Amino acid sequence: MNASGILGATPEHIAKLASYGLAAVVTKTFTEKPREGYAPPIIIKLRNCGYINAVGLANPGIELLPQVVRKGKELGLVTIVSVGGSSLEEFVKVSTVALDSGADMLELNLSCPHTRGYGLDIGSDPTNVYEVVKAVSSLSSTPVIAKLGVSDNYVKSSGKALEGGAKALTLINTVKAMIIDVYSAKPILSNVFGGMSGPPIHPIAVKVVYDVYKEYEPEIVGVGGIVDWISAAELILAGAEALQLGSALSTKPRELVDSVLEGLKEWVSELGYTRIKDLVGLAHKK
């Protein structure tokens, strides 16, 4: 599946994602009210091959959410709605609309690092995580996934999310970062700082997935710096059962999806297994 925030805000975006050959789609993080997001520059490639973004949770708000979900279902895709909020009430409100629209799962964005009052501002406090996940999980039997990022408390927050009723965890979101142009001496992003994604955060994602799997063995959706089957395989060995592609979708997305799937298939048989499932968390075996 795609990582939240790569398209996914309109029905047209869902159609585009469908053309990439993904098994499931994740919407952009929706908030109750529409958000314009930040002015450009919002996404920049880094010299270290990563990307940095501060989009500012731009989304059309819950009014358009039903159409977006409908499009995903129409195209026969498992449709996961990414839910954002700056308060418990907002999370519940957006989740309710998502559930009423027929979302197959909800992914709670408790980890966006660059929008004040949202995401990581909430997700780095394990007590908040517990409360939000619990409130949303109790709305219905639809699976709730908590998306967490890198903070000092990620193992504890993961535990609290599971305790609150999360069926799975998506790990990780982008990592706080900044880029300055050395000629004009100005920060490049209009928001000054943003979140880093792509290859530079991959080893961090592997560690977070590894640590959390070791502690709780939950179902994990691995995301962060996947650019080929090898980076995907590492996350599987660390404990991820499903994977999301983010910034790498900026480069030949259809070919990327095909080559990751193809490479993983060959890898599984090379190691003498028949199912990817048997390799999940294998790096923990003594």
Added chain:
Amino acid sequence: MSRDWFPRSGDETPHEHTHLVTPARVYFNNVLSSRFRMIKVKPLRSLVTPKPPQFFMVWVPGVDEIPLSVADYDEKSISFIYEVKGAGTNALSKLGSGSYLGLKGPLGKPLNIVEGFSTLLVVGGSGVAPTPYITKYLASRGCRFEVIWGVKKRSELFNLGSVMSGVEYIHIATEDCSVGYCGMASELTRELVSKYKYDLVIGVGPKGMLKSLCEVTSGLNTYVVLETMVKCGLGLCGSCVLPNTDKLLCVDGPAFRCEEVMQYLRT
């Protein structure tokens, strides 16, 4: 499988390179006409050679990043023709020689221009911006071409010959009938395509003009260069999506066949 061990994003293939912000220094930034200005800059690191109608995200440090089509390019410099509209282009117009800006690109898909194609290029409004580079490219591909340039009034015109090479003939169409053909560029197009044969028609300009162009050239090999709100230029944010299609202007465009976008042009 051994090739796979070199991470996809680890090698600086040209495609990857185009997503970085390349610093550039301003040579000059001049007025061309009542409506247009031209800025010529020196990239401080080599760029991937753009192919029309590719564009760059031009970063005005501390202010904005705006999509602009390439008006001219050689190994040492790149130029853009632009119209001051709002905060971003206004800040761009204030950059004097020696100032720095950033360039992300070339972005978008090149047009497939077959060698020797006889081509009609129809431009209107700020669509004139990429004209010099398109004609330069057409000439380099051995294509015969004609240009129709439509404007509302005379004062918008500037000497296109001074910023482009190899143009033999430009048909000027003015809506106020002050110079050249009296009427819209699309009307003149209708007359020309009924008399002569073109292998390719390219339209650049406002949506209304492109819609008429598609109508009057129906059945021909016509591409229109569109504009939508481009925020990232990388196919990630989705702001440039053409409503009711699954097309992202920044990766699938900015040039589209009429058939692909007729529904969008009608809205």
